Amino acid sequence: MSFDYDLFVIGGGSGGVRAARIAAGYGARVGLAEESRMGGTCVIRGCVPKKLMIFASSAPEAAAEARGYGWPDAQTGAFSWDAFKAKLDAELDRLEAAYTRGFESAGGTIHHQRARVTGPHEVTLADGTLLSAKHILVAVGGRPQRPGIPGEELGMISDDLFMMEKLPGRVLVIGGGFIACEFATILNGLGVDTVLAYRGDKVLRGFDGDARQLVTDQLQQIGVEVRLGLSPARLARDGDAVIAHFDDGSSDRYDAVMFATGRRPNTAGLGLEEVGVTLGPGGAVMVDDWSQSNIPSIYAVGDVTDRVNLTPVAIREGHSFADTLFGNHPRHMDHSLVASAVYTRPHELGSIGMTEDEAISRGGVEVYDTRFRPMRSMFAGSDARVMMKLIVDDQTRQVLGCQIFGPEAGELIQLAAIPIIMGATKEDFDRTVAVHPTMAEELVTMRQPTRHHARAAADSGAADAAERAAQA
CATH class of the missing domain: 3.50.50.60 (FAD/NAD(P)-binding domain)
Known part of the structure; x- marks a missing residue:
């Protein structure tokens, strides 16, 4: 059977565009439908504009810090939303154009309209055009939900x-x-x-x-x-x-x-249930490790699957999907350890792996926890305190999690994530010579655990039984 496309992607966000572009690079005939703007939530309505607004909102604190360092006249003046929004809109236009060019230059075709799944190998565009595809990838992301109250x-x-x-x-x-x-x-x-x-x-x-x-x-x-x-x-x-x-x-x-x-998967009206795709209670497309739904020709990546709802995860899922189906390089995304950041101000929160709350229920872990006033902000007169926390398995010594609350915590957790995902032990951290004076050196200078969460007695008994059986 011949198809119009080898792959048809519904959704022009980060995950969908990455999958489409990589598949097209492997020589696949790829079509993509996007009813709004290319770039999706992250580029147009999320991560990118939000981070630029965080930078804008930090200016008053930068001026206050400057005054603490001997610049008594440092001021920000009045903020102009009009001036900022004009620059923001221009930047989003630039990014949208880059997403469009990147896909089209790889040989893909964009349909700037809504698409519905109308069969295992079939999509119907808003203008009534019927298109066939060997594989369909759903990458429509999520949408904000309201709380269901009057007004x-x-x-x-x-x-x-x-x-x-x-x-x-x-x-x-x-x-x-x-x-x-x-x-x-x-x-x-x-x-x-x-x-x-x-x-x-x-x-x-x-x-x-x-x-x-x-x-x-x-x-x-x-x-x-x-x-x-x-x-x-x-x-x-x-x-x-x-x-x-x-x-x-x-x-x-x-x-x-x-x-x-909260947000929920954006599957309403997409036609998935009508063709037999299994959806979760919130409308998520249920997929296996390879992002494949119960209908073999239909796949899904990103927030629409409600696995780990982060843009880099969607990108990795989309790339893995394209490598597997079109690049003769089978691989899938490992969701077990994914770093994330919350961009509050002045201190951010970076996190990867186990939290202390999870450590308590697991047991058998040491917690290394330090709180301090960083030199830069303390000199400027701030009382803001930083937290750095490592969760360590008390037997294997593997670092199971890291929490950082402080300036640029998003940048720090990205670097801490590398050794943690590689399986580094606390002793690996200890062997790392500190870079001084930095805030991050605390990650490699904490020597004594602050707390210990003991392994449950039942777990200890099971371990003893297993050891006895192995010796028998």
């Missing part, structure tokens, strides 16, 4: 933040995940009176407990009003303002409300 249409989602015509005077950010924390940090730094409401007792559920507390405290220290144990019950319009009514009976008035209440 929720009055609130913004994260996508809207990058398209605002002007900054609000007072904003409510609802949520406690990394998106909520980062956007609260950004808005506060740009001069917006920012309130963050979260139903939990500290932000960043799922991260290390100590790190969660440090980020929660830092948000408050930089001027974000953090209201914990609180959820919105409904929103109502009052002229140009929005009134948020909370579940404790209180209410407050804001110029804008932003929901950062």
Whole structure:
């Protein structure tokens, strides 16, 4: 049977474009459909514009630090959203064009419209065009979800933040995940009176407990009003303002409300269920280690699979998919150890592997934990403290996890991830000579464990039994 394409990709984001470009480079006939902008969430509505906004929001702290170093007149002046947004839009246009050129130069064809899966080897475009493909790759990512309360249409989602015509005077950010924390940090730094409401007792559920507390405290220290144990019950319009009514009976008035209440796979209306593809409870495409669904010709990568929802993971999954099917180089993504960062301000959070909370349930681990005021910020008059934490298996001595809270923690965790993924031991870290004076030298100078979480008695008994059986 002949097909229009060897591969048809639905979604022009990081994972889909990488898979499409690599497959085309191997000589495959590749088509791609994107209903919005090439580049997807990360490039257009996520990582890239967010990080640029983090840089913009850090300027007042840079000026304050300069004053601490003997530049008494250092000031930032007034922030111009119009000037920044014009440069941001131009940069996103440049990146979108680069994504488009990169794929087309490899020989791929882009269909700038929505596509639905209408058969195991068939997609239908919005204009009614029917196309066949030997393989179909679903890479449509995720989308922000609203909390399902009355008046929720009055609130913004994260996508809207990058398209605002002007900054609000007072904003409510609802949520406690990394998106909520980062956007609260950004808005506060740009001069917006920012309130963050979260139903939990500290932000960043799922991260290390100590790190969660440090980020929660830092948000408050930089001027974000953090209201914990609180959820919105409904929103109502009052002229140009929005009134948020909370579940404790209180209410407050804001110029804008932003929901950062999670994301879900963007599979609605894609036709997958109709052709028999198994979806998870949240709409995720269920795939195996090779990104293959239960329909052999249909694959999926990135956030639409709800495995590890990070752009570099989607890129690695997409590349592995193309190498396997078209490059005669079978490989798949290992999701067991993936570094991540939360870009709060002034200190970021970097994380890889086991948290201390997980170590407690596992047992048999040593925790090396240090807190200190880094030289640079301390000299400038800041009381902000850094945390560095290593989780170490008490028998194999392998470093199982690392948590860093401090300036440029995202940069540091990237480097720490390399030896940890290679299986480095604590003694490997200890043998590494420190670079002095740096903040990161603490990773290789912690000699005595701060805490020890013992292995469960049942585990010890099982180990003893196994050893006896081996000796018998």
